Amino acid sequence: MALTSARYGKDLVRILRVVRHDGKEGVQDVAEYNVCALVEGAIETSFTQADNSVVVATDSIKNIVYYIAKISPHVLSPELFAAHIGVFLLSKYAHLSKAFVDVEKLKWSRIVVGEHGIAGAEEGKVKAEDGGHRHSFVRDGDEKQVVSVEVERKGEGYEVKVTSGVSDLLVLKSSGSAFTNFVRDEFTLLAEVTDRILSTSVDLSYTFPAYTLRDASELDAMETSVEFKRAAELARGITLDLFATHDSASVQATLFKMGEKLIAEHAKVQSVSYVLPNKHYIPVDMKYIGLDNMTAASAEVFMPVSAPSGRIAGTVSRK
Numbered sequence: 261m262a263l264t265s266a267r268y269g270k271d272l273v274r275i276l277r278v279v280r281h282d283g284k285e286g287v288q289d290v291a292e293y294n295v296c297a298l299v300e301g302a303i304e305t306s307f308t309q310a311d312n313s314v315v316v317a318t319d320s321i322k323n324i325v326y327y328i329a330k331i332s333p334h335v336l337s338p339e340l341f342a343a344h345i346g347v348f349l350l351s352k353y354a355h356l357s358k359a360f361v362d363v364e365k366l367k368w369s370r371i372v373v374g375e376h377g378i379a380g381a382e383e384g385k386v387k388a389e390d391g392g393h394r395h396s397f398v399r400d401g402d403e404k405q406v407v408s409v410e411v412e413r414k415g416e417g418y419e420v421k422v423t424s425g426v427s428d429l430l431v432l433k434s435s436g437s438a439f440t441n442f443v444r445d446e447f448t449l450l451a452e453v454t455d456r457i458l459s460t461s462v463d464l465s466y467t468f469p470a471y472t473l474r475d476a477s478e479l480d481a482m483e484t485s486v487e488f489k490r491a492a493e494l495a496r497g498i499t500l501d502l503f504a505t506h507d508s509a510s511v512q513a514t515l516f517k518m519g520e521k522l523i524a525e526h527a528k529v530q531s532v533s534y535v536l537p538n539k540h541y542i543p544v545d546m547k548y549i550g551l552d553n554m555t556a557a558s559a560e561v562f563m564p565v566s567a568p569s570g571r572i573a574g575t576v577s578r579k
């Protein structure tokens with residue numbers, strides 16, 4: 261018998277970091293993360309011979325995540341924060357060869373004070389550059405930025421592979437989606453529809469080429485070269501814009517359009533993967549009470565169905 265793979269670390273490390281911007285009249289940012297940090301390396305004997313001398317305790321790995329959250333100038337960028345944790349783990353412990361850091365960044369957006377028609381709220385309207393309040397935030401949705409970083413020791417430096425994305429971005433359109441011309445046989449109950457509700461919870465990930473750096477001081481250069489922040493803005497924007505505007509023949513066709521567009525717009529994005537549940541909304545049949553609710557034009561009352569859902573997955577890659 262042999263140990264054929266081994267990896268360990270800390271999962272579900274929760275962090276909220278406040279960033280106070282000097283000289284900007286009290287403007288602050290916050291970043292809330294869920295982090296999973298795992299390592300590989302010369303750790304076999306801890307499994308096969310109960311040899312803990314090669315084990316950096318998972319408690320220490322958790323403490324390193326907090327430490328990097330405190331000292332990293334990159335903590336607002338999920339890609340650079342994750343890469344910083346990975347590079348630190350390998351630079352600190354010579355017997356470790358790879359680090360796998362997954363981070364989820366939760367969505368805190370600035371509250372825009374004074375736009376809710378509340379008398380007196382103007383007094384508290386103290387703006388950051390983007391027009392929101394300087395240090396007050398709202399959780400506007402379950403959506404998360406999700407990033408997986410793999411760092412591998414390569415000679416004196418480190419090779420960093422980044423996959424970024426979005427999860428739990430819930431969208432719905434009440435028109436502009438059809439589904440016709442599919443296989444019809446003895447199992448087919450579904451009617452063709454030229455106009456239907458389309459709703460999905462977007463799970464998106466996209467990859468970048470491997471980037472080699474000597475140490476953490478080169479993380480800024482990695483952002484300048486790869487432009488993770490621009491990719492994240494494009495990925496979300498393209499997903500939402502095309503979901504809204506594409507005259508959808510199917511989830512499959514809309515998925516491909518979105519992936520194609522992101523690759524066309526960002527030179528560093530190598531492949532784009534979506535997993536899109538088709539969250540069904542079924543028109544309620546009201547014939548029994550003399551009401552027509554079953555045609556594309558008449559359907560107004562729908563029953564949301566939590567299960568089952570379709571599940572459409574696809575990856576679009578640069579040739």
Ligand SMILES: O=c1[nH]c(=O)c2[nH]c(=O)[nH]c2[nH]1
Pocket residue numbers: 439450509510511512538570
């Ligand atoms: O966009 C869709 N794709 C499918 O593959 C499918 N299958 C189904 O029943 N409804 C839909 N909708």
